Amino acid sequence: MAFQEEEISLSLYSSCFLLSLISKDFALIPIRSRKPFVVTIDPGHGGKDPGATGKKTVEKKLTLAIGLKVGHYIESMMDNVKVVYTRSTDVFIPLDERANIANQNRSDLFISIHVDGFKSSTPKGTSSFVMGTSKTSVNFDLVKRENRVITLEDNYQEKYENFDPNDPASYIKFNLYQSVNLKQSLLFATLVQDELRVKAQRVDRGVSQEPFMVLWRTTMPSVLVETGFISNPQEEEFLITENGQNIIATSIFTAIRKYRQDLDDSDEDKAGISTARQSDSFAQERLNRIIEAERIRTEQFQTEKDTARPGSLESKGTPVKVNVENKNSTPKAGEIEFRIQILASTRPLAPSAPDFKGRKGFEAIKLDGYYKYMTRPVKTYPEALALRKELSTLFKGAFIVAFKGGIRVPLNEAVGE
Ligand SMILES: [Zn+2]
Structure with missing residues (x-):
């Protein structure tokens, strides 16, 4: 069955090839000659x-x-x-x-x-x-x-x-x-x-x-x-x-x-x-x-508990110290905060950049060689959920990130506290 089909397609291929040669000589419309x-x-x-x-x-x-x-x-x-x-x-x-x-x-x-x-x-x-x-x-x-x-x-x-x-x-x-x-x-x-x-x-x-x-x-x-x-x-x-x-x-x-x-x-x-x-x-x-x-x-x-598959081999991510560039208050030790990350870039972006879709008030956090743009922190998880929901209409990949005393921690750890 497969052999026959192959033969047909081969003969089609050669006849198309022939036709395309003819068409060149006679200036006809070119015919697709590919396999x-x-x-x-x-x-x-x-x-x-x-x-x-x-x-x-x-x-x-x-x-x-x-x-x-x-x-x-x-x-x-x-x-x-x-x-x-x-x-x-x-x-x-x-x-x-x-x-x-x-x-x-x-x-x-x-x-x-x-x-x-x-x-x-x-x-x-x-x-x-x-x-x-x-x-x-x-x-x-x-x-x-x-x-x-x-x-x-x-x-x-x-x-x-x-x-x-x-x-x-x-x-x-x-x-x-x-x-x-x-x-x-x-x-x-x-x-x-x-x-x-x-x-x-x-x-x-x-x-x-x-x-x-x-x-x-x-x-x-x-x-x-x-x-x-x-x-x-x-x-x-x-x-x-x-x-x-x-x-x-x-x-x-x-x-x-x-x-x-x-x-x-x-x-x-x-x-x-x-x-x-x-x-x-x-x-x-x-x-x-x-x-x-x-x-x-x-x-x-x-970082997200609900999307991770339980029983996976994953070890908990090592917390990374964040470098907040334009932040006005330093969180107290052990204080839990949530932010919504909307995008990340290898280069810093101007506040007027089209990536922000006209929205203001995002902060750049330098992490792992990226400028991660996040909202200002909120104190509770329900607030974070509501904010993420609102932002996800504009920023499809928006997600919640948790911090403890200014150090990034897995979301489930923060929500559990
Ligand atoms: Zn399957």
């Missing part, structure tokens, strides 16, 4: 592996439904494409086989679709991951759970070089992992999260690098997306409905289309068709945004 854009869609889990379980359904059913919809949208709305599924029915496929399928089909993009699950019903939202080493251990439970499926495979120890998905020491080898596709993977992951946040109105848990085995051996830009929490009743309800699945699938599809457009634009740039190097600067801008968001999120995860 089809191949997308491998990987609906997570399947067969004997149900994935995460909810009250009403299991992960493998949702990932398959969403995956098939994404493929259908691609085939009906994009030209010169080929969709490959790692599975299109309820079957068990080993993780390395999923990567093999993508590689053998010379895919341009690989997307593994999953649904998150957690022991508490509170967490919600979507996240996208690219292969790499964790910056924090906040996602370790998720990584373990998704990787643990290899233990259902025959000879898994041999196949995965004695990798034990439950043992943190096993993950050390990924410190050496480097991918030539990292930048493109990050770009695609950001597009997916942008669509899920804006179009699908999902809570955005961001883009991170994590050692997911299914992404390990793919040789093209690859992303794993967690489309929501099956353990959260509202999100399970959303994902179970046709409408919810359509919304998620449309978002992923739109991200794929934008990603390909981005590639086409930069090809045109290279060919000298467009003189503006817009695509590259857009790409760089997005990448900067990811890096900054990743950094802020890391801090947020380290």
Whole structure:
């Protein structure tokens, strides 16, 4: 089946190539002569592996439904494409086989679709991951759970070089992992999260690098997306409905289309068709945004009790002495204060900078080589929550930071007092 498709696409490719040669000679409209854009869609889990379980359904059913919809949208709305599924029915496929399928089909993009699950019903939202080493251990439970499926495979120890998905020491080898596709993977992951946040109105848990085995051996830009929490009743309800699945699938599809457009634009740039190097600067801008968001999120995860996954390996962050530049009072020893951080910059910003969106009264605190812009302190956590809520309409990533006697402390420590 795959062989036949390959043949068809090859013959299409050569005839298009021929046509484009002819068109040059006869000054006809040029015809796209490129190889089809191949997308491998990987609906997570399947067969004997149900994935995460909810009250009403299991992960493998949702990932398959969403995956098939994404493929259908691609085939009906994009030209010169080929969709490959790692599975299109309820079957068990080993993780390395999923990567093999993508590689053998010379895919341009690989997307593994999953649904998150957690022991508490509170967490919600979507996240996208690219292969790499964790910056924090906040996602370790998720990584373990998704990787643990290899233990259902025959000879898994041999196949995965004695990798034990439950043992943190096993993950050390990924410190050496480097991918030539990292930048493109990050770009695609950001597009997916942008669509899920804006179009699908999902809570955005961001883009991170994590050692997911299914992404390990793919040789093209690859992303794993967690489309929501099956353990959260509202999100399970959303994902179970046709409408919810359509919304998620449309978002992923739109991200794929934008990603390909981005590639086409930069090809045109290279060919000298467009003189503006817009695509590259857009790409760089997005990448900067990811890096900054990743950094802020890391801090947020380290300090926020409700977003951290209990049982993670994380040790408490070491308090850092802050250097408040334009502060009028010094807090007493042991005094708890809260601030809302709205942004961070490597350079100091003028009070009139557009980053502040016309709001005044923020203070710069120098920390870890960054100028962190925060509100003036408030004394109680409820005040901080209200302030954060108010500011988050203007500053999407705004979060609460706690201080004790002027020294930064984890938020849960401050709230507990
Ligand atoms: Zn999964």
